[in-house]
Amino acid sequence: MTLAMTNPQTSFVIASRNRCAELTATVERLLDTTACPIIVVDNASDDESLIAVGRLSARSGSRLLLVALDRNLGAVGRNVGVGLCATKYVAFCDDDSWWQPDAPGIAEDVFARYPTVGLLAARTVVMPQGIDDPLVRLLAGSPLGTRRDLPGPSVLGFLACSSIVRVEAFNAVGGFSPVLHFRGEEQLLALDMAAHGWDLCYCAELVAMHQPSQSRPASSAQDARSLRNAVLTTWLRRPAGHCVRSAAALARSAVRDTEHARAAAEAAARLPRVLVQRRRLPEPVELAARLLERGPATAPAVTST
Incomplete structure (x- = not known):
């Protein structure tokens, strides 16, 4: 070829x-x-x-x-x-x-x-x-x-x-x-x-x-890990109000199943590193992120497989 x-x-x-x-x-x-x-x-x-x-x-x-x-x-x-x-x-x-x-x-x-x-x-x-x-x-x-x-x-x-x-x-x-x-x-x-x-x-x-692999974690484990990382990303870069709301969502998720409970515990364990590495986005980037959150074609925190 x-x-x-x-x-x-x-x-x-x-x-x-x-x-x-x-x-x-x-x-x-x-x-x-x-x-x-x-x-x-x-x-x-x-x-x-x-x-x-x-x-x-x-x-x-x-x-x-x-x-x-x-x-x-x-x-x-x-x-x-x-x-x-x-x-x-x-x-x-x-x-x-x-x-x-x-x-x-x-x-x-x-x-x-x-x-x-x-x-x-x-x-x-x-x-x-x-x-x-x-x-x-x-x-x-x-x-x-x-x-x-x-x-x-x-x-x-x-x-x-x-x-x-x-x-x-x-x-x-x-x-x-x-x-x-x-x-x-x-x-x-x-x-x-x-x-x-x-x-x-x-x-x-x-x-x-x-061609999505047939060898992957259960969907509940993937969903829990995705939520954990979405919350961690918010804590690392977004305003305080976003952080509070994401923390509340994570806490609510912990009662769903053991995978989400584990994800919440993992996020809590990473909090010291998050606090050290936290920095707010420049205003133009924050505004762009908010526009995506409001827009009809909101871009999600997409994942690898």
Whole structure:
């Protein structure tokens, strides 16, 4: 198969844990259809992931780097991958998602033409149905609108598995927060990038494919973790009134089931770190966040899978 690029400025970064079959399928697809470097960060898997990806790496001609972590860092595993990249841009994948071959080239052209853009959110196609993820409509119709000097609608939310970042912008805000670990970690990164003056845009020309893994926590556990991280993000960046309301919502959730009770306890345990790292958003970013909360196409704190 003809590779899409000859001098890529984009690397793929995949953080994975215990999804050997899906991970290897994704890596093989990227190796076959692109010329981009690939960095796989394994979050302390105890399945065959290291062996399988190690074999692919050995025959990849140095395109594939495998990093084996000794503990599960969650989304921070992506930070490790970005830190090892020699390219200007990074396209994030999950072990159950991949990019159309032309996506890196499209993104590189957009980033070159729009130097204030720090992140591009792609059109996400859910497989095997071949339908757009529901988030696509929300991003395309963002109440923040499209400025003349930007390539698409301004956004404050995205899916990590279908986003491409400018490494300079990502590193400027410290990447994904270890306070959140995993699930809904994108919202804090989006707010922090905007607070540092970077633009985030939806780009319909970029296409990522996502075939949700069959190996995932129960929905109640995912929902509880998402709520926990939404509350932590609020405590870290939003006004006091928002913090009080989110704390009350978290307390009410704790009586639903053991997963939400655990999430509430985890949030409380993280409170000392939150207080140290808390800083209010600049007023323009806070106003944009409030507009999204009020608007008919409110952008949620979306999650990875």
